[in-house]
Amino acid sequence: MANPGNEACIVGIGQTEFSRASGRSEQQLCAEAILAACEDAGLSPKDIDGAMTFDLDNSDEVDLMRNLGTPEMKYSMRTPQGGAGSVTTLVHAKKAVESGLCDVMVIWRAMNERSQYRFGQPHTAVNPKGLSSTFMEWCMPFGAQTPAAWEALSATPYLERYGVTSEDLGRISVLFRQNAATNPAAWFYGQPITLEDHQKSRWIVPPHLKLLDCCQESDGGVAIIVTRRDRARDLRQVPARLLGAEYAFLFNHEIISDFYEGDLAELANSVRVKERLTAAAGLAPHETNVAMIYDNFTPQVLRQLEAFGYCKPGEGKHYIADGHMNLDGKSPLSPNGGLIGEAYIHGMNNITEGVRQLRGTAANQVKHVETVFMCSGVAGAIIGR
Numbered sequence: 001m002a003n004p005g006n007e008a009c010i011v012g013i014g015q016t017e018f019s020r021a022s023g024r025s026e027q028q029l030c031a032e033a034i035l036a037a038c039e040d041a042g043l044s045p046k047d048i049d050g051a052m053t054f055d056l057d058n059s060d061e062v063d064l065m066r067n068l069g070t071p072e073m074k075y076s077m078r079t080p081q082g083g084a085g086s087v088t089t090l091v092h093a094k095k096a097v098e099s100g101l102c103d104v105m106v107i108w109r110a111m112n113e114r115s116q117y118r119f120g121q122p123h124t125a126v127n128p129k130g131l132s133s134t135f136m137e138w139c140m141p142f143g144a145q146t147p148a149a150w151e152a153l154s155a156t157p158y159l160e161r162y163g164v165t166s167e168d169l170g171r172i173s174v175l176f177r178q179n180a181a182t183n184p185a186a187w188f189y190g191q192p193i194t195l196e197d198h199q200k201s202r203w204i205v206p207p208h209l210k211l212l213d214c215c216q217e218s219d220g221g222v223a224i225i226v227t228r229r230d231r232a233r234d235l236r237q238v239p240a241r242l243l244g245a246e247y248a249f250l251f252n253h254e255i256i257s258d259f260y261e262g263d264l265a266e267l268a269n270s271v272r273v274k275e276r277l278t279a280a281a282g283l284a285p286h287e288t289n290v291a292m293i294y295d296n297f298t299p300q301v302l303r304q305l306e307a308f309g310y311c312k313p314g315e316g317k318h319y320i321a322d323g324h325m326n327l328d329g330k331s332p333l334s335p336n337g338g339l340i341g342e343a344y345i346h347g348m349n350n351i352t353e354g355v356r357q358l359r360g361t362a363a364n365q366v367k368h369v370e371t372v373f374m375c376s377g378v379a380g381a382i383i384g385r
Contacts (some may be wrong), residue, residue, distance in 0.1 A: 180337025
């Protein structure tokens with residue numbers, strides 16, 4: 001029988017401001033976010049004995065320990081796959097603290113992806129860290145050189161099969177920007193858009209992706225602290241219990257350059273995660289009160305929405321248009337404005353928003369939140385009180 005006191009919980013969240021010119025190093029952004037998460041939890045950096053980030057993160061664990069005064073790490077690891085790995089970090093953190101590999105794990109992601117480098121621009125390395133061995137060889141020589149191009153190629157079978165129009169995608173962007181407009185932490189605070197604004201934005205990859213279908217390039221840092229429930233009871237915040245966190249990575253799949261596996265009109269990884277997560281958490285994603293769905297590009301929202309069981313294949317555009325994901329709908333979507341409206345910190349700021357919604361402290365607080373679903377394609381998690 002499982003020990004309830006052993007259950008993993010998110011107990012601290014921290015983030016810097018989100019900008020396009022932070023004026024400081026990614027290492028400093030990382031340290032600031034972690035210190036904020038420690039303060040939020042009521043922990044000292046000396047309590048941290050586990051650390052996790054992305055392969056793509058430029059901050060170094062040794063330097064981080066020096067900056068924070070953390071004396072010892074029992075466990076550290078990095079997850080591949082870019083933003084798809086954001087919720088994957090919760091899968092690893094849950095298993096690490098529940099198994100005793102470490103007691104207090106910090107997850108971070110810090111990036112100056114706007115001021116230091118342009119994350120959405122072409123990459124010239126043949127095999128960038130965190131990406132598969134064939135990723136660039138099968139993309140760059142043929143002109144697919146940016147994340148937007150990769151997404152457009154991957155999403156085209158879905159968009160064409162179900163007749164998804166630019167206006168359908170625009171409604172998703174409008175929803176994110178509407179939420180961001182009333183979130184003071186969002187880069188697009190006070191700047192909602194209309195469907196007409198979306199349609200007037202320039203093409204990035206015609207005929208599917210316009211500028212306002214794409215997430216931002218942001219500077220900022222985010223940190224999350226996970227520990228066991230028995231320890232969480234003595235800390236500052238009501239713990240966000242990790243009711244379930246699951247991952248699935250299937251044969252012949254690649255992250256974003258997903259041109260080779262089976263039927264490209266569906267997300268087989270996400271379908272598998274939904275099955276396992278529903279069994280682990282005891283409820284399905286669509287039964288939760290808030291949906292934090294990874295939104296690097298608008299087509300991803302529709303594909304994940306359907307794969308995780310909110311509606312049937314091809315019905316995602318109607319689910320959005322009918323208002324089901326508005327703040328007062330049955331499945332409110334990313335009340336912070338998501339990666340399109342708030343900031344793009346590789347999906348990690350969607351996790352902190354999910355925790356705020358559960359605590360009841362969010363800027364755009366949904367009423368009566370008991371559970372929150374968070375996903376990033378290959379991973380999903382449900383948190384609850």
